[in-house]
Amino acid sequence: MTAAALTHTAGPTGPTVALRHLLTMARRSLLRMVRYPSLTVLLVVTPIILLLLFVYVFGGAIGAGVAPGVVPGAAGRAAYLDYITPAVLVMTAASIAQSTAISVAMDMTGGVVTRLRAMPVASVAVLGGHVVGALVQTLLASGAVLGVAALLGFRPAADLVGWVALLGFFTLLAVMLTWISVAMGAAAGSVETASNTPMVLLLLPFLSSGFVPVETMPAAVRVFAEHQPFTPVIETIRGLLVGQPAPTSTTIAAVAWCVGLSVLGWWWARRSYRRQRA
Amino acid sequence: MSTTSPAAIEITGLRKAYARQLVLDGLDLTVPLGTVTALLGANGAGKTTTVSILSTLVPADAGSATVLGHDVRSQPDAVRRLIGLTGQLSAVDPLLTAQENLRLMADLRLLPRSRRRHRVDELLETFGLAAARRTPTQALSGGMRRKLDLAMTLVGDPRVVFLDEPTTGLDPRARRDLWQQVRELVSDGTTVLLTTQYLEEADQLADTVAVLHGGRLVAHDTPAGLKTAHDAGSLDDVFLALTDPEAPSTDQHEEIA
Ligand SMILES: Nc1ncnc2c1ncn2[C@@H]1O[C@H](COP(=O)(O)OP(=O)(O)OP(=O)(O)O)[C@@H](O)[C@H]1O
Ligand SMILES: [Mg+2]
Numbered sequence: 001m002t003a004a005a006l007t008h009t010a011g012p013t014g015p016t017v018a019l020r021h022l023l024t025m026a027r028r029s030l031l032r033m034v035r036y037p038s039l040t041v042l043l044v045v046t047p048i049i050l051l052l053l054f055v056y057v058f059g060g061a062i063g064a065g066v067a068p069g070v071v072p073g074a075a076g077r078a079a080y081l082d083y084i085t086p087a088v089l090v091m092t093a094a095s096i097a098q099s100t101a102i103s104v105a106m107d108m109t110g111g112v113v114t115r116l117r118a119m120p121v122a123s124v125a126v127l128g129g130h131v132v133g134a135l136v137q138t139l140l141a142s143g144a145v146l147g148v149a150a151l152l153g154f155r156p157a158a159d160l161v162g163w164v165a166l167l168g169f170f171t172l173l174a175v176m177l178t179w180i181s182v183a184m185g186a187a188a189g190s191v192e193t194a195s196n197t198p199m200v201l202l203l204l205p206f207l208s209s210g211f212v213p214v215e216t217m218p219a220a221v222r223v224f225a226e227h228q229p230f231t232p233v234i235e236t237i238r239g240l241l242v243g244q245p246a247p248t249s250t251t252i253a254a255v256a257w258c259v260g261l262s263v264l265g266w267w268w269a270r271r272s273y274r275r276q277r278a
Numbered sequence: 279m280s281t282t283s284p285a286a287i288e289i290t291g292l293r294k295a296y297a298r299q300l301v302l303d304g305l306d307l308t309v310p311l312g313t314v315t316a317l318l319g320a321n322g323a324g325k326t327t328t329v330s331i332l333s334t335l336v337p338a339d340a341g342s343a344t345v346l347g348h349d350v351r352s353q354p355d356a357v358r359r360l361i362g363l364t365g366q367l368s369a370v371d372p373l374l375t376a377q378e379n380l381r382l383m384a385d386l387r388l389l390p391r392s393r394r395r396h397r398v399d400e401l402l403e404t405f406g407l408a409a410a411r412r413t414p415t416q417a418l419s420g421g422m423r424r425k426l427d428l429a430m431t432l433v434g435d436p437r438v439v440f441l442d443e444p445t446t447g448l449d450p451r452a453r454r455d456l457w458q459q460v461r462e463l464v465s466d467g468t469t470v471l472l473t474t475q476y477l478e479e480a481d482q483l484a485d486t487v488a489v490l491h492g493g494r495l496v497a498h499d500t501p502a503g504l505k506t507a508h509d510a511g512s513l514d515d516v517f518l519a520l521t522d523p524e525a526p527s528t529d530q531h532e533e534i535a
Contacts, residue, residue: 020388024385028382032371032374035374111367112371117335
């Protein structure tokens with residue numbers, strides 16, 4: 001070694017530093033949202049339009065189909081609003097996940113990640129910064145969507161414990177969707193791909209019990225719908241909102257999907273980050 | 279080459295292949311402390327690959343590389359604490375202002391709060407970015423953004439700085455400004471390895487010029503020494519003579535079967 005005398009003092013390392021780096025990167029994510037407010041507005045307005053469209057265009061007719069005994073028209077519309085609000089909340093989180101994938105891909109394909117990888121900054125801090133930013137955005141946007149649903153006549157029946165459970169579960173869901181989309185963005189290789197792959201997160205809720213009961217679907221679709229993650233997730237949220245918790249097995253399935261897919265997303269994201277084409 | 283000054287960068291027998299293509303084929307290079315070395319080579323010669331290996335981004339297939347005595351493979355974090363990289367692509371966040379971009383680097387480099395403000399202001403001043411400190415960087419000109427890119431690299435006072443085509447797209451004045459920054463950096467003892475396609479830049483800035491061709495160095499000397507050896511008036515002529523694709527100096531640069 002020709003330059004042993006120059007060995008640098010190691011400085012602080014370990015979890016404290018990773019946490020500081022994570023907070024720094026989360027702060028950057030939030031700052032980017034403040035600087036680009038039109039995107040955040042779009043991400044709030046889109047699910048609200050979806051809600052209005054489904055309730056006021058389709059709701060009168062479909063509502064009679066989702067709630068036994070309800071007649072088409074105004075009663076159907078009210079029943080349908082109750083039925084799809086959970087699915088629209090999930091769509092809100094999924095569309096923010098999609099925009100997160102795009103941000104991550106921009107970092108990966110531009111020079112930002114190249115620079116960060118040449119610095120003593122852990123991958124979990126860089127990727128986690130996007131996750132924390134998206135989480136804040138998701139909670140704010142979902143609050144707005146829930147507010148609009150309330151204005152339209154949605155009356156959640158959750159008690160305090162129910163609201164706390166709902167907040168906890170919804171946060172877990174958002175963490176899962178965000179880690180998956182961060183991974184999709186990190187693996188994409190281009191911004192275009194990163195805007196396409198998360199479409200699956202926006203399509204799957206339509207193939208679940210989110211918009212119509214699975215019993216109304218053809219057999220093959222129904223089997224898929226019953227076994228994909230969004231059905232137990234939406235049933236859990238719906239149960240908490242209406243104050244009649246979903247069956248324990250459904251809740252366990254929902255939590256297991258969220259935890260499992262979060263870990264998978266984190267692992268996949270980290271792997272893609274480390275293999276970035278420099 | 280001087281043998282008295284210790285090496286900042288030491289590369290021996292470095293090999294790297296991508297998929298079917300051999301890029302580096304036993305590269306040897308020593309960069310002495312406190313000097314500027316310009317790495318030249320045709321497009322695709324492996325300049326960025328070399329910089330990526332040295333800055334711990336990409337693992338080499340064989341050979342070794344150390345930066346200030348730390349092996350890039352086995353001690354990446356030690357290397358990362360000592361280096362700064364201005365990559366070929368811009369690493370500036372376009373949505374943040376110049377000041378916020380620098381602040382981000384200061385936070386990641388864990389500068390103490392008191393030092394952070396001072397360092398950010400100092401760099402804004404040095405790089406002529408003070409007036410643009412609150413402008414989102416997407417509204418800055420390409421030259422200003424490149425200066426900010428370099429300023430961000432310097433926030434943590436790196437001892438070794440890699441500049442991959444730092445002045446591509448800059449006008450002649452901006453380019454000279456940036457050269458001046460590099461000279462000042464070196465006068466403070468920093469070591470610089472830069473790649474460039476502007477041979478005048480190498481001529482002006484570099485203590486030594488290394489030419490990469492066929493996966494190895496085909497020349498490594500002072501700019502004046504190269505011109506004399508090749509009886510050429512400019513480095514352009516030297517470059518053209520050394521990197522003729524019809525007459526590769528080594529026969530190794532072929533596709534791996
Ligand atoms: N991640 C990668 N996967 C496959 N091939 C790669 C990868 N990175 C570089 N290459 C190939 O390796 C060769 C060397 O690339 P490199 O970027 O190091 O060249 P360069 O000298 O920097 O060129 P330029 O002057 O164009 O910047 C090129 O042929 C390039 O296509
Ligand atoms: Mg290059």
